[in-house]
Amino acid sequence: MITRSRFPRRAIIVVSALLAAVTGSVTTHAQVPQADGPRPEVCDDPTNSLSLFAENMGGGRIGYGRVPGKASVPGPTLTMNEGECLQVTLVNDSDKRLSMHAHGVAYTPSSDGTPTNAGCVAPGRAKTYVFEAPAPSTRPDGTVDPGSAGYWHYHDHCMGTTHGTGGIRKGLYGALIVRRAGDPLPDRKPIVLVMNNISFNNKTAPHTPLPQVNQGERIEFVVIGHGELMHTFHLHAHRWVDNRTGLAATVRDTDRIIDNRTVGPADSFGFQIIAGEHVGPGAWMYHCHVQGHSDLGMEGLFIVRTPGGELTRETKAAIRRYKNQHEGGHP
Ligand SMILES: [Cu+2]
Known part of the structure; x- marks a missing residue:
């Protein structure tokens, strides 16, 4: 609830403090008349x-x-x-x-x-x-x-x-x-990936984030662009809706379903997925899909463990191969 304040902020603080002293609580938004313009x-x-x-x-x-x-x-x-x-x-x-x-x-x-x-x-x-x-x-x-x-x-x-x-x-x-009230909450802290010049979070592979989650968990990604370059963010084996939340409102939702999105400087978007839905555990790559950028190290792994939190043998082997591919990468 917002108000048009018509007194200087100092006056509002005094009013709030007085109200707090009288009522034992602090008003969240003072309602006061306006004296010196909007x-x-x-x-x-x-x-x-x-x-x-x-x-x-x-x-x-x-x-x-x-x-x-x-x-x-x-x-x-x-x-x-x-x-x-x-x-x-x-x-x-x-x-x-x-x-x-x-x-x-x-x-x-x-x-x-x-x-x-x-x-x-x-x-x-x-x-x-x-x-x-x-x-x-x-x-x-x-x-x-x-x-x-x-x-x-x-x-x-x-x-x-x-x-x-x-x-x-x-x-x-x-x-x-x-x-917004009613938005679903993720099961873990959001995974934040910032495409800043040729990097994710100022790192290149194999030093980019390798988040590990369990199959079936509701996972939230936040992707942000910075720097001088245009990028495209791609996540393997998962998909989301190109809207505010990344979620479909109904099974008849007509918003576009995507797995790749353009990210320019200061663009930001996010989405929630169910980890490993339809695909199971694995080392699922995320990367910039501008080929020259991914070749320079703009990639990482979204690692989905079993529902019980185990890395499968196949996933472990994929992580080893990924690290070997990037030996000597910039920290
Ligand atoms: Cu890029």
């Missing part, structure tokens, strides 16, 4: 808050992490539900200016994460960003506000250039999932 309809009180720590990693990489010393590429997957508001405090433990810029959600200029809107964080400093995931609704004119549910992402927008080109190149990116 301002963006972004929440004032977060539903959830968390910290991200950006820091230098090995191999010239820089990543985001949930706790100091645990940065990763990609950074932590952030998840919101439509209607929620997320506050993220970014702590810059690296030696370069950086930020966090989110796709798909709503924010005021101060949470834009760009140099233009003074959203960068100097080394040793911290900054708090606030993001809202609007829910769909009907506007007064009868048209539809589509909401914000989707497979989105966040990334640096300050390092190297005003577009964060240097930060993205070094690994400052991650997935942001906004769910």
